[in-house]
Structure formats: structure tokens, C-alpha cells
Amino acid sequence: DKGILKMYPASPDEIGTVTDIARSMLLQVETLTKQLKHQATTDFLTGLGNRRALMEQMPIIRAKAARPEEAVSLILFDLDHFKRINDEYGHDAGDNVLMxxxxxxxxxxxxxxxxxxxxGEEFCIVLPGADLAAAESVAERLRHAVESRVVEPLPKGRITGSFGVAQARPTERLQELLLRADAALYSAKDQGRNVVVRAQP
Known part of the structure; x- marks a missing residue:
């Protein structure tokens, strides 16, 4: 009511206090929103992104790569016989392996x-600016790093992964790229696991 405002005008100090409170509340809301966004797009065990985050990031990555016509490649891998690790050593050991x-x-x-x-035990890495050969080299180094990891009480060499590598076609959608990488991953499993396989062009 304007009459009440005339009778009891706010002092500059009161206006400043209200402004400071409003600013503080807005900052808290912004911080909370960022935290919720991070939780919604981050895998809590590994600290990596999750599937939802990948779906959000991939169009941005592809758009950036399209300008200079850079290659974009993808590595898809999963851990071999991971269910057996959970069955033999317990889910805590399995979680430690994932971390x-x-x-x-x-x-x-x-x-x-x-x-x-x-x-589960499936991971994906997107490599902007990397062609198929470069991505295959990264996957091979990562395959060796996975095989070298020791997580007690598992014996050394117990943790291995099978890798599928694919280079994105110019107009290929993420789902199609993932399917080709997934087919290569399953080919790696058919070849005895703990290997890197290129997707069919």
C-alpha cells in the first residue's frame, strides 16, 4: 500500500540490508543449482561424467570439431569378467576397481x-582432434594401464578391459557411433578379451 510506504519509508540502511540478503540468497541458489547439475551429470564412484553428461557434451564437441573439420574419435571399453570380481571378492572390491x-x-x-x-563397468572416452589411428594408440596405452592396476585383494593382472575404437563420420549421430564402437568392443571380447579392436568403417 502506497500510503503505508509514505508513512513508514525505508531508510537507506534497510534497503541496503534487504539488497544484501537478496544477493546472498541468489548466490546460494546459484551455488545449489551448480551442485545439483554436477550431481546429475557426474558418476559418484569414478568422478567421471555419466551417460547423460556424454549425451549433452557430444553435440558441443562435434560442433567445435566441425569448424576446422577435425576428426573426432571414441573409445568404448568395459572391464572383463567384472561380475566375477563382485562375486569372488565382494562389491566393495568391485567399487574400488571402478574407482x-x-x-x-x-x-x-x-x-x-x-x-x-x-x-556398470562400461566407459566411454571422446577424443576431439584424434583420427582412428591416434585413438587406437590411446586405447592401447589405456588397456595397458588397466591391466597394470593392482587393487587388493585382487592379484596383479586380474583387471583387464576390452576396447572398441571408432572415428565419427561427418554426419554420424552419437547413437550410431556408439553402436559401431560397441560392435568393435564385442569383437574384442570374441578375440579373447584384453585387446583393442577398430570399428568397421
């Missing part, structure tokens, strides 16, 4: 690469 693999992946990323845990 160790998350660290191995981070160790092999360039600043502009993107990695996600797709669910």
Missing part, C-alpha cells in the same frame, strides 16, 4: 578429452 579405473582414465586424458562411465 581405480576412473583414475587410470583421468591419467590418460588430454585437457579437452571427455570421459564418462556409461553404467
Amino acid at each position: 581405480a579405473i576412473g583414475e587410470a582414465v583421468k591419467d590418460h586424458l588430454r585437457p579437452y578429452d571427455y570421459a564418462a562411465r556409461m553404467g
